[in-house]
Amino acid sequence: MPGCDNGRHASRTRREPGRGGGTTSAQRTSRPTNADVARLAEVSIATVSYVLNNTAGRRISERTREAVHRAAEQLGYRPNVAARNLARGSGGVVLYVVPRVAVGEMPIQAGSLLATELARHGLLQVQIFETEDDRHVVEAVEGLDPMAVISMFPLSDAVRTAVDAARIPGIEVGLLPAFGDPLLIVGSLRVGHLVERGHRRIAFAHTDIAKWRAMGDHWLEGVAQAAAGHGLPPIVVGDVTAANAATVVGGWVRDGVTAVCAQSDEIACLVLHGLHQAGLRCPDDLAVIGVDANPLGAYLSPPLTTVEFKPAAVADIAIAATLAELGLPDRTAREPAPLAELIVRAST
Incomplete structure (x- = not known):
């Protein structure tokens, strides 16, 4: 772990007092304290504590x-997380639920940015990964005594019940007004791009893997809404697998x-595989567009057009909502930024 590694390096360079007459390495790298802050700001240590802890009732x-x-x-002062949380009378933990649906690396990247911001407020973010059985998420809510639970997608009924019973905020980022309507x-972005390229008859490539179906239905709804908005015919839907890809795409064409x-x-890769097997060309016979911005998409044949979520923009929304729910100050000026971006490559 980084912290352990730093400790090992420090132990190798530390000198015993009295040897060499110099300041020890430990002294040179000592962490600033609230007393140091008080001296520099010319205020009392108590005032520093009140300000940095956002203590209520102090003028x-x-x-x-x-x-x-x-x-x-x-x-470069950072508060002692343990001391601050003891003063608050809470564990100081925020539970971050990482979704099991396939949405690329965005939840991890956004979660990392969120963890860094929460740490500045003396809070520890604990990540827990969803599985088909959400019992362990419920147990984390009940056992870790978190101050809030954050999820990119709606919480399951069982987890929502546990959050409500704990009387803590359950922040579902994807449902926040600031997030807009991500599926639309x-x-x-996808349908508009295809319409600009002259396409009117569009299909949706679904997975046959049960645990990913919900996410597919989610994106399908957005594509169907966008197609209706452009006055296009109903979207043609089909499950695409490695075994049937050539048959499905051939039928579409x-x-x-x-x-x-x-x-x-990933499903776009199967569509391209089916096109190659069927002796068809992309995009001449069939244009293909994905979502998630998997880095490997740039190296497919042809390179894949896709949609990328912007982790920093998603994190900004999550951070603002979390700090507001917990009554913590948000001193960072956040400029509105696009949540997603179309990456145009040769597949369309």
Whole structure:
């Protein structure tokens, strides 16, 4: 672990007092304390604690607050998480539920940014991965005593019941007003691009794997809505597997379908595989577009057009909602940014 590694390096360079007459390595790299912040800001240690802990009921001028925050930033001061959480009378844990649906690396990247921001407020983010059986998520809610539970997608009924019983915020990022309508955002990007390229008969490539079906249905709804908005015929839907890919895509082409929205980049790969097997060409016979921005998509034949979620934009929404729910100050100026971006390559 990074912390353990740093400790090993420090132990190798530490000198015993009195040898060489110099300052020890441990002294040179000692962590700034709230006393250091107090001296630099010219305030009391108690005032530093009140300001950095956002203690309610204390009348402290904005000028003093700014001086404390400026001194803390200048010194690189980070509060002691354990001490702060003890003062709050809570575990200081925020539970972050990583979805089991295939949405690329975005939840992990956004979760990492969220964890860093929460750490600045003395909170520890604990990640827990969804499985088909959400009992262990429920047990985490009941056993870890979190201050909040965050998920990119709606919580299951069982987890929502546990969150409500614990009387803590359950922040479902994908449902926040600031997030808009992600399925329509993605559907509009994909269908709009295909319409610009002259396509009107569009298919949707679904998976036959049960645990990924829900996410496929999610993206399909967005594609169908966007197609209706453009006055296109109903979307043609088919399950695509390694075994039937050539048959399915061949049938689509014979039926006049000219473009396919796949439920993920992985399913788009199967569509391209089917085209090659059937002796058809992409995009001449059938254009293909995915979603998730899997890095390998750039190296397919042809390179895959896809939609990429922007982790920083998603994290900003999650951070703002979490801090607001917990009554913590959000001093970062956040500019609205697009949540998703179309990456156009040769497959369309």
